[in-house]
Amino acid sequence: MLTSIEIKNYKSAQDLKLNLGRVNVFIGENGSGKSNILEAIGLASAASAYKLDNEFLSSRGIRVTSADLMKSCFEANQSSDPITLTVFFDRLKNDEWTKYILTNDLKAYSKWECEIESNTLEIDSDDPISEFNSYFKELLSFQKKRDTLKIHGSIDDKGLEKEIKQSRNVMQNYLVKLRKSQEKNNFANNYVIYSPENSALRNFYKEGQIEPLGINGEGLLKLLKVLHETDPEVFSIIEEKLKLFGWFESIKVPTSLSNDDDKIEIKDRHINKVFDQRSANEGFLFVLFYTALFVSTDTPSIFAIDNIDASLNPKLCTKIIKDISELAKRFDKQVLLTTHNPAILDGLDLNDREQKLFVVNRSKVGATRCKEISIENKPKSASDEPLKMSEAFLRGYLGGLPKSF
CATH class of the missing domain: 1.20.58 (Methane Monooxygenase Hydroxylase; Chain G, domain 1)
Incomplete structure (x- = not known):
């Protein structure tokens, strides 16, 4: 599990260090740099796999732009500085690290080059x-x-x-x-920033660049087929989580792994007919995607989800974070989540050290800053009563709200 990361000179993250947990939620105003943090981890993952071409970065959910805009631009001479990303994996103490130093001469068609420094024990053998x-x-x-x-x-x-x-x-x-x-190989080969889209979840014929799940949700039907065929017990967990929707009765996936049958059958307990994913509620498809992502052994062990609250009812947002935290621990996953919905915060249990909340904003010069909200510094009401995290956020006690209006 990734325990911390230091980010220097990547987009708005000029100089940032984060101590991470198993489930990490980032909230803050638009443009504060939440997604840049997710991308920086993705860039370190790509560097560890020696795959820094635009095609690989884009397929992992990183917004690729010109090299000079990939670097922080707060100072005139800063474009010549390298991007430096240092990751720590030790669960017990952060005394072992790997540093990725990325350079680009900023010429047309230039490629990123990476120098790696590490004090971790390495295995030199090919076997x-x-x-x-x-x-x-x-x-x-x-x-x-x-x-x-x-x-x-x-x-x-x-x-x-x-x-x-x-x-x-x-x-x-x-x-x-x-x-x-x-641990390093899993990080290098697997990290993806998911941003599921309604169209990809409804049209199963679309295929992503990576398997089993593409960044927008491509490949979901095949993954459901595989889980149903090879691990019925895990598939039953998906069915159980879908009961969050009061109308849901059952789901049926095709038994064949061929692409000819590209529909799932969903049963509403209030009506006598079944329907497929094209008629399903959008939030239902998102929860189906998230649950499959967490329970499958074929999906990444470390990944991110941008805008986890998309298409979800506020109360469902609270519940889905509780379920994600339980599934992440059960199936040994680590996830970084961004959100704009305060209801997400109410699903976090800050008494659990593996669940972390970060409020993201920008400094006076524009650099991204992160403040961790722990159980110790969690705001209280004027009468010293506990406050719901959503209420504390909306009142401005946590920060992360726009200040220009």
Whole structure:
């Protein structure tokens, strides 16, 4: 899990550090830089995969523009400074980091170049599993030799015990490196900024550039088919979450994985006929997409959703954040969410350290700033009574509201 990120010189994020949780919500006025934060993480992910071409960045939900506008422009000479993104993965302490330094000479058709600095343990082997197996066999060999010596009553060989201890330490360190390498690979290959669109969710024939789900929701039908076929228990979770809609009775997906059958059947408990996704409520399709995204093992482990509140009733917004937090923990996902709907905030449990709220605004010079709202600094009413977070936001206690009118 990504525990923190430092962003320097990327669009409006001139110098920013964030300590992240499992579920992270960003709220603030239009243009404050919420999406820029999501993109900066996406840019670091692309850099770690050595894929900084425009096609790859766009397919991951990053708004690509000319190189000079990808950098902060608050000072005259700032366009020559690199974009610097530092990510931390250690759950317990932020003492291991990887820094991505991105440069571009700003000439026509120039490509981004990246220099990587890191103090994390790296695996140099092309076949880490075979290398681990060799360490394991070596340890077994030492232990077998020790057992033989014990049988013959000559186990006072301290040198052999030392060899066994060293071999065990090597294996433990290698396991740590494997775990960290896997975390980085997941981050590099998977991070996507989703922004589902009504048209993509209604017309299943559209295909995205990435699988299983495109940034606008493409590929949802195929993912539902796969889940229904391979993991009925997980599919039943989707059905259960859709009962948030009082009219919903059941959903049926085609059994064939072919593209010929491109409809799902939805049953309204108040009427006798079924209908497909083209007639479904827009909010229903968004919740269907979000739930499938969180429960599938094929979707990214770290991702973002821009405007999570789109098309959702305010009370449903509150409930969907509670459900997302539960599913994220259950299926080991980490998510960053932007919103403009204060009702989203009421779904957060700030007593849970894995749920975080950030209020985003701009400084006097225009740079993006983030303030974390924790349980300790959560506003209270004048009578010292707890306030709903939505009410505190609308009253201006949290910040993040326009000041120009």
